[in-house]
Amino acid sequence: MVQHQLRGSLKIRDDCSFRVSQFDMLPGSDVHWWGAQASDFDNLTAGFIVSNYGLNGTYNNSTFDVHLLSNVSWSMINVLAVWDRATASDFGHVVLRKDAPASPPPPTVFENCKVLSKNFRLRWSLNVSEDSLEIGLEAATGITNYMAFGWANSSAQDSDLMIGADVVVAGFKEDGMPFVDDFFITKYSECVRNSDGVAQGVCPDSFYEGPDGVGLVNNSMLVYGHRKDGVTFVRYRRHLTKVDGKYDHPVNHSANMKVIWALGRIKPPDSINPYYLPQNHGAVNYGHLVLNVSEHVNECTGPLDAEDKEDQGLITADANVPLVVSSAPAMHYPNPPNPEKVLYINKKEAPVLRVERGVPVKFSIQAGHDVALYITSDPLGGNATTRNLTETIYAGGPEAHGVQASPTELVWAPDRNTPDHVYYHSLFDQKMGWKVEVVDGGLSDMYNNSVILDDQQVTFFWTLSKDSISIAARGEKKSGYIAIGFGSGMVNSYVYVGWIDDTGVGHVNTYWIDGKDASSIHGTQENLTHVRCKTENGIITFEFTRPLDPSCRREKRVECKNIVDPTTPLKVVWAMGAKWTDDHLTDRNMHSSTSNRAILVHLMRGSAEAEQDLLPVLAVHGFMMFVAWGILFPGGILAARYLKHLKGDGWYRIHVYLQYSGLVIVLLALLFAVAELRGFYFSSTHVKFGFATILLACIQPANAFLRPPKPANGEQASSKRVIWECFHTIVGRCAIVVGIAALFTGMKHLGDRYDVENVHGLRWAMAIWFLIGALIVIYLEYHERQRIGRQISGRGNWVLGNLEEDDSVDLLRPTRTSADKELQPSARWKSS
Secondary structure, eight states: OOSTTOEEEEEEEETTEEEEEEEEEOOOSSEEEEEESOSSHHHHHTOEEEEEEEOOSOEEEEEEEEEOOTTOOGGGOSEEEEEETTTTEEEEEEEOOTTOOOOOOOTTOOSEEEEEETTEEEEEEEETTTTEEEEEEEEOOOTTEEEEEEEOOTTOOGGGOSTTOEEEEEEEOTTSOEEEEEEEESSSSBOEEOTTSOEESEEEHHHHTGGGGTTOOOSEEEEEEEEETTEEEEEEEEESSOSOTTTOOOOOTTSOEEEEEEEEEEEOOOSSOOSOEEOOOTTTSEEEEEEOTTSOOBOOOSOOOOSOTTGGGEEEOBTTBOEEEEEEEOSSOSSSSOOSEEEEETTEESOEEEEETTSOEEEEEOSBTTOOEEEESOSSBSOGGGGTOOOOEEEEOTTOOBOSSSOEEEEEOOOTTSOSEEEEEESSSBTSSOEEEEEOOOHHHHSSEEEEOGGGOEEEEEEEOSSEEEEEEEESSOOSEEEEEESSSSTTEEEEEEEEOTTSOEEEEEEEEOSSSGGGEEEOOOOOEEEEEEEETTEEEEEEEEESSOSOTTSOOGGGGOOOOTTSOEEEEEEEESOOOSSOOOGGGSOSEEOSSOEEEETTTTEEEEOOOOHHHHHHHHHHHHHIIIIIHHHHHHHHHHSTTSSSSHHHHHHHHHHHHHHHHHHHHHHHHHHHHTSOOOOSHHHHHHHHHHHHHHHHHHHHHTOOOOOOTTOOOOHHHHHHHHHHHHHHHHHHHHHHHHHHHHHHHHHHHHOOTTHHHHHHHHHHHHHHHHHHHHHHHHHHHHHHHHHHHHHTTOOSSOOOOOOOOOTTOSSOOHHHHHTSGGGOOOOO
């Protein structure tokens, strides 16, 4: 075993095959049977695959045959290894020696194995002729924990087996070296010496004898120990019968004897107690059983799989404390095979380095000028480009070298797009460094900007890049899914939904929503990268990166229009619900809570503001326009058309006052809406109609100012006057028609934008209003025609002094001229 808890027996069957039995191994990345000339770093890395039999997955006490490749023979293989090509790692190997005596089994191999608990195993081999028992303690436990095993007092009851027990406590010291110590238990407490100098508790044998116990023989002799893949393994040897009878119990190899075991925290030596002393083992990490060491037992079928496999050398980066990078000879490199010299960080040999996204890491490089530190995607380092391989370099390079007297500082800030695993290495030599675990930090560290959306229930995070934007959304309460949308509401918006499925896997999907039911939710194919979705205590967080411009505008896909312009405020809304699925959405997937209004996110400024509720503003705007185009302007036109037969200039005054009043109200309503909307946009049909009506309304005063003079009494009107009258009449009537269209499109726009329930009724009411107006016009037009007919027939009775009535009017002057006065009835000719 070198790593990955590899164990097994190998037997060469013939010239082209071998058999592997009792094979255990934790999975790797790209694992093969591997041949090499020797077991050193250079030879193993220069080795070759010897069989097509791949080693993928976990192996539990497996037996199988392996055939060599047709072009491989045993003469080419001096070392047969289990090799991971992805990390150039040796999981374990056999050295084949020709014409040499059989070598003893590896220290990890025993004749017997018994499971004490899920994470603790006892292995042993019995040698009665030498009065020895080889014991291996193996546990998936922390590096600061102890393993204890021993024989209980034969006269003790099951409820009191610890008192008088002879146990061994094993583990690893602070310097990384294994230890084994004999302990004797006199009390359920930590080892102490009372006031009269008597030791009691769980104490080393030598502690009981005081100063005289310094030379006391430790009956347990350390043979081997390692810490691999989060598993502690210690092998020791003890005598069966030749023991100190005071603190050690003899072992009858053929008898059933009671044994006890425990796991727990260990206290390192201090100025008072120069021993590694076990602490409380907890409520579940202990037990007892009856054991006969002469009986063959093999209960261990598979490798121990620790939750934390990298704890033997883990350094967590602190943003405020530099990491000192040095180099020294390799001692216990965690990723064999290793070169002679490796990188040390804070005096730890090639540890796993854990960093947080968004938190800068500062290195003080003192490894020598022949070692240039860099962070790379290549697990071997040494610059993958020299091996014709591609790699991504995240920090460092040829200039990142220094010595203790003149260190070089390197600052690296992993971001949210940095992979979960990268590597620190020397640019010039392979495998001098090891792994970097990149974990998620706080979202506020990982993203440059954040705002809280409407109702304080969803937080929106973002970081802008040149051509992309990274986005995260976190709910502030428990939910089954969380959605954010780009738009004033969920309808007619691009929506991103994050949820966790029934298997615990997170998803992020994109949609276009054009209605209020499940059939209106349409999945899109946006180019999302670095997608993550997770839940903590029911709180969902999801993240993704997307391009600012989808770059597919020539296509007809709806998401091609989903462009994020950093210079324009982005309207963001949110929703939450109980459950979401990949497909077959129904109304049950509707949200249970949603934002009441959009938040305008200023991406470049890093700020946000609530989108104002413009419904009252636009309602007032619409009412003012209705007063102008539905009452004043039509009233002015009716006055000019049907009131001229009345005496005086009342019709003219009514016409002018109503038209100018309507124009003033129109301009005020326009300014009111533009000021609240902060701009004048021609994106809707209503705005286009409205602009046309305002243009026509403004033409009329200018047209009146340019009016040609009216003809004198009895003269024929000039062509300019005729054209002007036609133009004035046509423009006025067209303005009314277009204004009515603008009113109806405005009502539709208001309903679509704010989902006003009574818009449909208001549109019918307005239609009835204009219908009544049309009926009034028909009625007035009918009576006007009759009046004109009676007037024409009555004129035939005049002899003298019967003048034509001048219907021409000066729209700019409120009173008539002196010429007009001469045409009044008081100035008519008298008959002779």
